[in-house]
Amino acid sequence: MTGREFLELESPQQRRYLERLKRIEVLQKTFSELPKEDQNLCNHGAYFFAANSSLCGLAANNFFRNILHIRRAAFVTALPMAVIPFLSTAAVYEVFVREPLFSGELNCEVCTVARGGLLGAVVGGFYPVLLALPMNASLAARYSSSPLPGKENLLQYWLTISRPVFRKMSLGVLIQVLTGIYLATKHHGIYVKMLQQMNAKRDPEELEA
Known part of the structure; x- marks a missing residue:
């Protein structure tokens, strides 16, 4: 069976998959030819974004601890509030x-920019606050640091407790939105630069393919 006959037996899905693999391979090769500062921004830029999430988590944790008068288990709450938002x-x-x-x-x-901003708001800003709430609520109940209401008023109580924390964290959420937009914009700019380099060195056979 010749190569041409083999290609004719391929399904459209297989051809699209092979074309995608080839495109990824070309993009990876072009990426390796970029300046080091562009490569570093692509490879490590998200870590700065994630570090801001850790700061949001630690700040939200501190606000809840102060409101609920929790004085114990500081390290137990600080460690996950720094690590989990960062990794997420x-x-x-x-x-x-x-x-x-890429x-x-x-x-x-x-x-791309919309995704960056949305992730900054939801995962980078609101998620650390939502994560800090149940953690500190369990500590408040365990150590009886604050009087907790009955089940009938529980939802209203935690909404009241959370409202000032979300208000204080609004600046952090805004910073995360702007950071996500900035990072996504820079990454898309590098991607466009890669496409320009690919188009500049394509030969007629590659353009036809």
Whole structure:
């Protein structure tokens, strides 16, 4: 069986898959030829984004501890509030922005920037606050640091407790939104630079393919 006959037996899905693999390979090769500062921004920029999430988590944790008068288990709450938001933000940004962008699946600049801003707000800003709430609520109940209401008033109580924390964290959420937008914009700019380099060195056979 000749190569041509083999290609004719391929399904459209297989051809698209092979074309995608080839495109990813070319993008990876082009990425390795970028200046070191661009490579470092792509490889490590999300860590700065994630570090801001850790700071949001620690700040939210501190606000809840002060409101609920919790004086014990400081390290027990601080460690997960620093680590979990960091890992979550880095992983989610990798999956929804960086990986689709540099594999050629995300070409729209507006979509990229919107994803970066949305992840900054939800995962980088609100998620650490929501994570700190049940953790400190369990500590308040365990150490009886604050009088807790009955089940009938429980929801209203925690809404009242959370409202000032969310208000104080609004600046942190805004910073995360702007950081996500900035990082996504820079990454998309590097991706465009890669496409320009690819187009500049393509020969007629590659353009025809």
